[in-house]
Amino acid sequence: xxxxxxxxxxxxxxxxxxxxxxxxxxxxxxxxxxxxxxxxxxxxxxxxxxxxxxxxxxxxxxxxxxxxxxxxxxxxxxxxxxxxxxxxxxxxxxxxxxxxxxxxxxxxxxxxxxxxxxxxxxxxxxxxxxxxxxxxxxxxxxxxxxxxxxxxxxxxxxxxxxxxxxxxxxxxxxxxxxxxxxxxxxxxxxxxxxxxxxxxxxxxxxxxxxxxxxxxxxxxxxxxxxxxxxxxxxxxxxxxxxxxxxxxxxxxxxxxxxxxxxxxxxxxxxxx
Numbered sequence: 016x017x018x019x020x021x022x023x024x025x026x027x028x029x030x031x032x033x034x035x036x037x038x039x040x041x042x043x044x045x046x047x048x049x050x051x052x053x054x055x056x057x058x059x060x061x062x063x064x065x066x067x068x069x070x071x072x073x074x075x076x077x078x079x080x081x082x083x084x085x086x087x088x089x090x091x092x093x094x095x096x097x098x099x100x101x102x103x104x105x106x107x108x109x110x111x112x113x114x115x116x117x118x119x120x121x122x123x124x125x126x127x128x129x130x131x132x133x134x135x136x137x138x139x140x141x142x143x144x145x146x147x148x149x150x151x152x153x154x155x156x157x158x159x160x161x162x163x164x165x166x167x168x169x170x171x172x173x174x175x176x177x178x179x180x181x182x183x184x185x186x187x188x189x190x191x192x193x194x195x196x197x198x199x200x201x202x203x204x205x206x207x208x209x210x211x212x213x214x215x216x217x218x219x220x221x222x223x224x225x226x227x228x229x230x231x232x233x234x235x236x237x238x239x240x241x242x243x244x245x246x247x248x249x250x251x252x253x254x255x256x257x258x259x260x261x262x263x264x265x266x267x268x269x270x271x272x273x274x275x276x277x278x279x280x281x282x283x284x285x286x287x
Contacts (some may be wrong), residue, residue, distance in 0.1 A: 064108035173261035
């Protein structure tokens with residue numbers, strides 16, 4: 016209701032037919048966000064080049080609200096407006112959205128925008144030093160899920176090493192392969208005997224090539240642990256062996272499900 020004395024606006028939050036008291040932190044955040052979006056829409060913004068900053072709008076909200084908040088931002092702010100002449104216009108010139116939530120970040124990558132010129136940054140703080148704004152690392156910026164990232168690391172290990180290349184992906188190959196198998200093979204083969212289900216799934220994946228399955232299992236286990244193989248940690252890794260098994264993993268995925276293989280390759284920007 017309008018408050019004439021203070022030249023402002025007052026609201027009363029209701030739960031059904033009763034006034035709402037003792038709002039949770041999440042409820043307060045959601046109400047503040049909705050008020051901000053409504054106020055932004057009610058302003059006379061014609062002819063203005065708006066710069067909008069939304070600071071972590073899902074703070075203190077549960078996962079059920081993540082898509083809702085994204086949808087509100089997309090529909091009320093980011094989606095283009097069709098003018099009378101048939102052309103499209105946008106309600107803002109620049110939009111900044113900050114978040115701590117990786118699920119919300121995934122949705123933010125879908126937002127519409129003028130020219131779709133997007134840059135991703137991350138705020139980092141180490142110890143007592145001041146916070147620093149830097150470019151977001153590729154594994155957060157490029158990939159919708161960690162699954163795509165793991166596939167890309169396996170792909171990188173499968174191709175020829177060029178002079179001057181960074182070899183970090185070879186040192187992390189065992190861990191990346193193990194995690195990729197855990198995700199990929201669980202959905203492919205959800206049932207197992209329970210004795211050693213992870214190994215069982217790998218061997219089933221490499222059906223007809225038992226040797227490749229055993230090598231993949233050994234690499235994914237030994238290269239991701241040093242507890243009982245300290246001497247291996249003192250020796251150079253075997254890049255040719257890693258390249259061979261990485262290429263074989265890709266070949267098996269391609270043979271088993273070419274549609275998924277093409278989609279995975281497309282997700283990391285590699286033409287097939």
